[in-house]
């Protein structure tokens with residue numbers, strides 16, 4: 001039998017998870033009196049664009065309004081998935097809460113280096129002591145589950161049957177401007193991992209998706225002359241607490257026709273990269289590739305025309321970058337903070353391609369999309 005504390009904490013966790021599923025930060029709170037829930041809340045910072053809409057401030061507000069009392073009765077117990085921040089601690093104090101039950105500590109999620117502010121040595125006990133407030137703190141309630149809230153959901157991949165690739169990668173623990181999640185690639189650009197003949201004019205045929213029990217996603221499409229294209233994305237589990245996320249892609253062409261099939265080579269889309277903040281330095285929006293163990297690259301500035309220096313290095317604006325290379329080990333698009341990198345495992349790529357697109361050209365804000373070409377191959381019937 002779970003204790004009462006565990007039972008109510010589980011409800012706070014439910015709130016946090018429901019919030020995370022709706023794009024909020026995963027925090028939940030519950031106010032209980034005499035074994036009855038007065039209210040349960042989740043963070044609403046993202047959807048309300050209200051930086052004070054933490055689950056804990058909302059819980060105090062909701063509880064006082066429900067009971068029609070400016071100060072809650074002293075037998076109310078406050079549950080929260082994570083140690084309240086100083087603002088919420090102030091709200092809890094103003095609400096008259098005497099018993100606080102917590103799951104994770106601020107120091108736990110600070111170690112994960114993601115959502116937490118750096119509150120230095122702040123903790124609720126010190127805060128209570130400083131303001132002379134008599135607070136009973138009960139910690140470690142469903143602590144592991146609460147910490148997991150701030151760790152599990154690292155990335156959410158949106159797959160699309162258009163070209164059979166990843167249209168968006170949402171980094172759930174990274175916040176961009178306006179409290180929005182960082183999103184790599186965009187549905188307006190070519191999906192990551194799409195196979196294309198001409199990257200400058202990509203045709204993105206519809207694939208039929210299906211999901212396997214192991215969590216992998218298959219895409220299949222019949223092409224001409226009895227050829228079937230099969231793509232399978234795997235998402236290997238990793239216990240690494242780093243911000244590296246790996247997806248594996250198997251591409252399989254099956255020749256069900258009577259004749260040999262020759263493929264002249266095809267491009268794989270790297271997706272796109274764009275600045276995360278308006279003030280990011282455009283130099284960091286780049287296409288990078290690796291040849292003979294050395295990384296090379298160009299940034300968005302390459303595509304613009306320039307007068308060079310004293311007439312040297314003069315060049316006109318270029319819509320595309322394309323370079324034939326020998327054995328390319330990997331290619332990537334990156335912004336100042338994140339990189340989408342594709343490393344072919346069974347063959348080396350031989351062409352790198354890139355294109356600049358406008359975001360806010362009047363502010364010199366541009367994005368880049370990229371692709372790499374895989375070598376020609378043949379399939380017997």
Ligand SMILES: [Zn+2]
Pocket residue numbers: 054056057084085086087088089
């Ligand atoms: Zn807070």
